[in-house]
Amino acid sequence: MSETEALETHLQELRRGTIVLACLRLLRDPGYGYGLLEELNRRGFDTDANTLYPLLRRLEKQGHLTSEWNTDEARPRKFYRTTAAGRRLAGALTDDFTAIADAIAALPEEN
Amino acid sequence: MNVTATLTDRYVETAMRTVPEKQRPDLAAELRASIEDQIDARIAAGDPADEAERAVLTGLGDPDALAAQYTDRPLWLIGPRYYLTWWRLTKLLWAIVPACAAFGVALAQMLAGAGIGEVIGAIVPVVISVIVNIGFWTALVFFIIERNVGGKDIALGAGWTLDQLPEKKERGAGLSDLIASLIFLLLAAGAVVWDRFVGLAYLAEGDGWMPALAPALWPGWILGLFVLIALEIALAVWVYLQGRWTPAAAAANAALNIAFVVPLLYLLTRDELLNPAVFPALLPAESAQTVMTILTLLLGFGAVGVALWDTIDAFLKARRAR
Numbered sequence: 001m002s003e004t005e006a007l008e009t010h011l012q013e014l015r016r017g018t019i020v021l022a023c024l025r026l027l028r029d030p031g032y033g034y035g036l037l038e039e040l041n042r043r044g045f046d047t048d049a050n051t052l053y054p055l056l057r058r059l060e061k062q063g064h065l066t067s068e069w070n071t072d073e074a075r076p077r078k079f080y081r082t083t084a085a086g087r088r089l090a091g092a093l094t095d096d097f098t099a100i101a102d103a104i105a106a107l108p109e110e111n
Numbered sequence: 112m113n114v115t116a117t118l119t120d121r122y123v124e125t126a127m128r129t130v131p132e133k134q135r136p137d138l139a140a141e142l143r144a145s146i147e148d149q150i151d152a153r154i155a156a157g158d159p160a161d162e163a164e165r166a167v168l169t170g171l172g173d174p175d176a177l178a179a180q181y182t183d184r185p186l187w188l189i190g191p192r193y194y195l196t197w198w199r200l201t202k203l204l205w206a207i208v209p210a211c212a213a214f215g216v217a218l219a220q221m222l223a224g225a226g227i228g229e230v231i232g233a234i235v236p237v238v239i240s241v242i243v244n245i246g247f248w249t250a251l252v253f254f255i256i257e258r259n260v261g262g263k264d265i266a267l268g269a270g271w272t273l274d275q276l277p278e279k280k281e282r283g284a285g286l287s288d289l290i291a292s293l294i295f296l297l298l299a300a301g302a303v304v305w306d307r308f309v310g311l312a313y314l315a316e317g318d319g320w321m322p323a324l325a326p327a328l329w330p331g332w333i334l335g336l337f338v339l340i341a342l343e344i345a346l347a348v349w350v351y352l353q354g355r356w357t358p359a360a361a362a363a364n365a366a367l368n369i370a371f372v373v374p375l376l377y378l379l380t381r382d383e384l385l386n387p388a389v390f391p392a393l394l395p396a397e398s399a400q401t402v403m404t405i406l407t408l409l410l411g412f413g414a415v416g417v418a419l420w421d422t423i424d425a426f427l428k429a430r431r432a433r
Binding site for chain 2: 032033034035038048049050053054057058069075076077078
């Protein structure tokens with residue numbers, strides 16, 4: 001495995017949980033798959049459709065998101081929204097992320 | 112004709128093939144909307160329509176893989192949850208069953224009077240098919256378990272405890288090993304002498320105790336046996352003094368085993384090992400020959416099996432002790 005490949009793998013692992021957190025917090029206002037994908041990338045959460053859509057399904061199955069079809073427009077879209085359980089999960093993840101960030105900041109200096 | 116729409120149709124349809132029926136309409140609609148959104152975005156960025164569609168679908172990748180991700184279906188034969196259990200069970204079965212099958216087939220063939228070539232010819236395909244079958248059926252069972260217990264962890268691979276740590280392997284060169292060897296060898300020598308002067312075979316009607324070994328083995332063959340026993344004792348002491356089995360000791364052990372088994376088989380096949388007076392006295396004349404043949408074969412197999420095991424065991428101990 002080359003150095004860039006290894007870097008890619010590690011970055012992917014590091015980011016995996018943060019996408020969940022970002023989705024849960026962004027979907028307090030209902031959103032659909034592609035709109036959310038764009039929003040995530042715009043806000044600096046690098047992700048693609050193959051990752052995002054299965055993730056939304058999983059969160060819905062676990063009860064952290066609910067969904068509703070919106071057929072008002074020409075293209076029917078499935079809108080997702082964070083549930084109360086999802087908000088609690090987002091809170092816990094945010095706290096943990098902050099704790100990790102603090103812990104990393106307290107690590108010996110990088111040189 | 113709208114070629115670009117056809118590609119998306121085909122992609123969605125292919126992806127839905129492996130999705131459970133009741134999830135299909137919902138998933139298909141969402142996937143289609145997502146693909147169309149992405150195509151629109153690319154066209155808005157200036158791509159030609161058909162190129163945009165190709166790029167989006169290529170980006171989504173293998174539709175079966177995508178569907179598996181959507182439905183949380185494993186894309187492996189046996190995943191990490193059961194892999195270790197499966198592998199341990201397969202190794203255990205491979206270690207036990209083919210050897211038992213080979214032994215059984217060999218014994219049956221010999222009893223049926225087959226020659227050595229026939230016996231080997233019968234063993235090889237049986238052993239190969241046993242190995243392949245164990246591999247296949249074990250994997251199949253775990254494949255089915257992996258797909259049918261859902262998220263539940265059935266107790267198969269769960270609950271590893273400290274008790275399952277393997278024991279530190281015995282080195283087989285301690286004082287208790289030496290004492291056990293000495294007692295066994297002296298008992299064996301004693302039994303031979305006892306057999307000669309008192310007898311180990313008891314005939315209820317007739318002469319009472321009789322020797323089980325042929326009296327004609329005395330003194331030459333039996334003297335040879337005693338020399339072997341003395342050498343075995345020397346070997347046991349040598350291993351104890353070195354504190355471990357060495358490759359040289361294992362080789363000496365193998366040589367002693369050969370020196371014991373080869374004459375034994377020679378005598379067995381010539382019907383010169385057992386006391387010929389015992390069987391006719393013990394059994395009706397017509398079945399005596401059959402019983403003799405079966406007994407000879409069982410003794411031969413037993414001796415070869417024990418010698419093989421003992422030889423391999425010594426080499427394993429020597430390798431471990433390095």
